[in-house]
Amino acid sequence: MHNKVVIKKTADYPVNRWSGGRTTELYIDPAEASYLKREFSWRLSTATVEADQSTFSALPGVDRILVLLEGNVTLVHQEQYQKELKPYEQDTFDGGWTTTSYGRAVDFNLMTRNEYRGTVAYLPLEKQETRTLLDEPPARMKLSAQVIYLHQGTVRVTLDGPEMVLNPKELCCIHNPDATVSFTVANVGPGKANCLVTRIYQPIGS
Template identity: 40%
Template sequence: MVQAGILVVRKDELEHKRWSGGITTQLAIWPEGADYGARKFDWRISSAVVEDEESVFTPLPGIHRHLMLLEGGIELTHEGIGSRVMIPLADTEEFEGEWKTKSSGRCVDFNLMTVKGYGGKMESVAANKKIKLPMPQELRCWYGLYAIADGVAAEVEKDGRFARVTLERGDFILITYLPAPGEEISLTLGSDAAVPAVSAAVWQES
């Protein structure tokens, strides 16, 4: 049987900090007691407001990064590798933290960082569509959902039981679960917005 827990964090409970190019909001970090500032963590989910027209990404050796835009537009450039113009809620860029990366333009973004031994992916979540949470044959999984619209009715189904919560823009849900073969956890978002949330899935690789 799938074992799962759901944590709801409201936007006024989240931690905001300034960085060189704007403001970052930490949504979730693992393990308990992890410290992003000291670079002591296994994974981290966050959102950032990029205020400067030109920004240089903080070097993060040994960290694999995923990035998606929520608003605005930037051109992301990895020195010696290539560049890409990012489209909000459509593109996801994966890159290594030790790359020399910079951006041109202003935006609000959504981020996932993982160390070796953890996998992950990010995607936008459509309204009124049943989404099955990833169920890889791994040790432990997490599924973070970040609301980007108001009045989002989130319904989580597991073993025929339902948990329901209403989210406002900036609220965050973290579902922690242990995969079980042949079983599933699903999520449905009721909203007037076509894309009311974005998600970051993380799993500890065996």
């Protein structure tokens, strides 16, 4: 089966207000799913936190990974722990926890539900650097999708021949339901590029 590749640009993203600032939905799967109805399998978004203190929406049954893109924040998970984040550091937590964020920032969020699991890796690329990304799924899991989100710089993504150029805040999602996939990311801009690579897994046989 051929890989399904989706490119999204800034004009494709819906933006909404929330109590602490603005949230931008980068990707939701399945495409017709509703975040408000909690029908999604997984979702990627960024959030601009404009308040010094904000409380996250309660999301029972949702696993979350938050990666800080800009600023400095401290996440306080009530009766659990607290963690200070600097740019490109991350925290993994239960969406059902009571979580308060302190500090103004921009962050990147992965949410997964049901049997889906995910990881987010920071990928910095120096000028003219090229990296080939390979994946080894966890035991009894298969790779469902890989997403490269470009925060800063310009990169070229190559997958089985076709080449795609990403500019800041654009993403490339590669759906690959049958096998692992490798792809090459090259920095083609004048300076450093900063990317986030998200991998989505689901149980074999599902």
